[in-house]
Amino acid sequence: MRLGVPQIALAVLLLSSPPAVAAPQTHVVVIDKMKFGAVPASVRVGDRILWVNKDMFRHTATAKDGSFNVDLPPGAKGTSIVRKAGALLVNCRYHPAMRATLKVSA
Amino acid sequence: MSAKSSLLAAAAAFAITIVAAPVLADNGPSDAEIAHIAYTAGALDVTAAKQALAKSHNAEVRSFAEVMVRDHDAVNDQALALVKKLGVTPADNATSQALSKQASATHDRLAKLDGAAFDRAYAQNEAAYHQAVNGALKTTLIPSADNGELKSLLETGLTLFGEHQQHAEQLAKKL
Numbered sequence: 001m002r003l004g005v006p007q008i009a010l011a012v013l014l015l016s017s018p019p020a021v022a023a024p025q026t027h028v029v030v031i032d033k034m035k036f037g038a039v040p041a042s043v044r045v046g047d048r049i050l051w052v053n054k055d056m057f058r059h060t061a062t063a064k065d066g067s068f069n070v071d072l073p074p075g076a077k078g079t080s081i082v083r084k085a086g087a088l089l090v091n092c093r094y095h096p097a098m099r100a101t102l103k104v105s106a
Numbered sequence: 107m108s109a110k111s112s113l114l115a116a117a118a119a120f121a122i123t124i125v126a127a128p129v130l131a132d133n134g135p136s137d138a139e140i141a142h143i144a145y146t147a148g149a150l151d152v153t154a155a156k157q158a159l160a161k162s163h164n165a166e167v168r169s170f171a172e173v174m175v176r177d178h179d180a181v182n183d184q185a186l187a188l189v190k191k192l193g194v195t196p197a198d199n200a201t202s203q204a205l206s207k208q209a210s211a212t213h214d215r216l217a218k219l220d221g222a223a224f225d226r227a228y229a230q231n232e233a234a235y236h237q238a239v240n241g242a243l244k245t246t247l248i249p250s251a252d253n254g255e256l257k258s259l260l261e262t263g264l265t266l267f268g269e270h271q272q273h274a275e276q277l278a279k280k281l
Contacts, residue, residue: 034265057266074180095173098269
C-alpha cells in the first residue's frame with residue numbers, strides 16, 4: 001500500500017510528538033537510614049514526587065524555596081508537585097544534614 | 107575558657123570515659139553489654155533533651171531537643187524489641203555507668219545556667235556528646251558486635267548520631 005501525504009504527516013506527527021505534552025509522571029524517592037535515596041534522573045515541571053519514608057524516624061521533604069513541605073512520620077508516604085524548572089533543593093526540617101537536589105526541566 | 111575549647115574539653119572527657127572504661131579492654135564488650143551501652147547513650151540524651159525542654163525558651167533549641175527525644179526514643183524502642191527477640195538481657199557495665207555519671211554531672215552543671223548561657227552549654231554539650239558516642243560506635247561497639255541485626259541497628263544509630271552531631275554544631279554556632 002502506498003501511503004498518501006495525510007498518512008505520512010500523521011506518522012511523522014506521532015513519532016515526533018514532543019515530550020512537553022507527555023502526561024505528568026510520578027517519581028518515587030525513598031527515605032531510609034537517615035538519607036534521601038536516589039533521585040530520578042529526569043523530572044519535568046508538573047511531575048509528582050512520591051516521598052516514601054521507610055525509616056524508623058520522622059522526617060519531612062521540605063523544598064528550600066517553600067513550594068512544598070511534606071510531613072513524613074515513620075512508614076508514611078506523601079506527594080508533592082514540582083512547579084518550577086531548575087535545581088530544587090530539598091531537606092528534612094528535623095535533620096538539616098539530610099539533603100537532596102532534583103534537577104527539574106521545563 | 108572559649109566556647110571552642112570548652113567543646114573540645116567536653117568531647118575529650120567523653121572520649122576518655124568511653125574508651126578507657128575497663129569493659130572495653132581485650133576482646134571488647136559482649137553483645138549484652140553493647141546493647142546496654144547503646145540504649146544508655148540514647149536514654150541519657152533523651153534526659154538531656156527533657157532538661158532543655160523544661161528550661162529553654164529558644165525556639166531552635168526546643169525544636170532540636172524535640173527531635174532528640176523522638177529519634178532516640180525511636181531507636182531505643184527498636185533496640186528493646188531486638189534484645190527481646192534475641193533473648194538477650196542488656197548487661198550493665200562500667201562504660202554505661204561512666205556515661206551515666208558524666209551525664210548526671212552535666213545535668214547538674216546545666217541546671218545552674220539559664221537563658222542564652224544554658225542554650226549555648228546545652229548545644230555545645232550535645233555536639234561533644236554525639237561526637238564521643240560516634241567515636242565509640244565506630245571504633246568499639248560496631249566492630250565488637252557479633253549479632254548481625256545488632257550491628258545493623260548500631261550502624262543506623264551511627265548515622266543518626268552523625269546527623270545529630272552536625273545539627274548540634276550548627277545550632278551551637280548560631281547561639
